[in-house]
Amino acid sequence: xxxxxxxLKNFFLTVSLLTAGLCSVAxxxxxxxxxxxxxxxxVWNEDTMQRTITVLxxxxxxxxxxxxxxxxxxxxxxxxxxxxxxxxxxIADPEVNVTVTSTKGNVVFVVGKVLKPGPxxxxxxxxxxxxxxxxxxxNEFAAENSIKIIRRSDQSTDTQESILKVRYSDLEKGSxxxxxxxxxxxxxxxxx
Numbered sequence: 001x002x003x004x005x006x007x008l009k010n011f012f013l014t015v016s017l018l019t020a021g022l023c024s025v026a027x028x029x030x031x032x033x034x035x036x037x038x039x040x041x042x043v044w045n046e047d048t049m050q051r052t053i054t055v056l057x058x059x060x061x062x063x064x065x066x067x068x069x070x071x072x073x074x075x076x077x078x079x080x081x082x083x084x085x086x087x088x089x090x091i092a093d094p095e096v097n098v099t100v101t102s103t104k105g106n107v108v109f110v111v112g113k114v115l116k117p118g119p120x121x122x123x124x125x126x127x128x129x130x131x132x133x134x135x136x137x138x139n140e141f142a143a144e145n146s147i148k149i150i151r152r153s154d155q156s157t158d159t160q161e162s163i164l165k166v167r168y169s170d171l172e173k174g175s176x177x178x179x180x181x182x183x184x185x186x187x188x189x190x191x192x
Contacts (some may be wrong), residue, residue, distance in 0.1 A: 032076045034185040036105030043087065044095035055105060059126045065090050069141045076100050085124070110135040112191035113142035125126055128166050131189055143192045144168035149181055150188040 012129075037190075042093040043049035048130045059072025061079075066086040074100050076098040087094040090191045107119045110129055115136025129150060138144055147166035166189075183189075 002186075003114045030077070030101065031103070031106075032073055032075055033059075033071045033079070033100070034103070034105030035072055036107075037071075037100060038102035038104065039071070039079070040097075041079075041083065042099050043091065044090065044097070046094070049087075054102070070104075082105060105184045106123050107186040108185070108189060110189045110191065112189075113139045114191050122183065122185070126183050128183060128189060129171055129180050131183055132168075132191075136170065138191060142168075144172075146192050148190045149183070150190060152186055156170055 015121050022037065030069050032096070033055055035055050037055045039053045039055070039061070040071070041049075041051050041053055049064060051063060053063065055061055055071045060071055061069050061071045062068045063083055066083050067148055069086075074082075080096045080135045084094050084096040087096065103123070103133055104121070106122045108126070109121060111183060112118050114132065115138075117135060120131045120134045122131075128147075132138065132147075145167050147167060147168055149164040150161055151164060152161050164179075164181050166179045166181065
């Protein structure tokens with residue numbers, strides 16, 4: 001009974017922190033595309049120019065008459081503008097529409113001593129506490145104050161990685177929320 005009460009207490013505390021984290025997260029920025037995301041691209045009045053495209057692991061997409069272009073790290077509106085600019089040579093005043101139909105590339109990975117390790121899909125701005133909650137929480141052997149986030153500074157290239165530290169006990173107590181980092185696609189949360 002005592003263990004169940006403790007688990008319920010941790011559950012409600014986590015829910016409270018998640019709610020506080022959502023309130024403290026800044027206004028949503030424009031969604032930037034990630035490898036694995038799916039797009040519907042169409043050109044008005046050009047039926048043969050409608051495609052469903054997946055952003056490749058290198059961040060590139062290809063489109064007829066346009067060729068290959070970098071999509072990862074750009075918004076749908078930016079991709080629309082680039083495609084429209086390149087199509088202008090072939091089509092008078094092309095009206096391009098890019099719609100994001102799947103955000104499969106917007107994931108983080110939780111590894112180590114959590115109940116459900118693996119990829120966590122982010123369907124909204126997500127904090128580290130939210131991702132840990134989606135991974136089932138920490139197991140009883142987790143070193144809660146040694147949690148780290150491994151972040152690559154540029155997901156589309158092999159640039160340097162950085163480490164962000166997470167103090168879970170501070171987050172759990174609500175005493176210091178500064179380590180409740182807002183996650184980015186591709187982040188890896190390591191729970192030793």
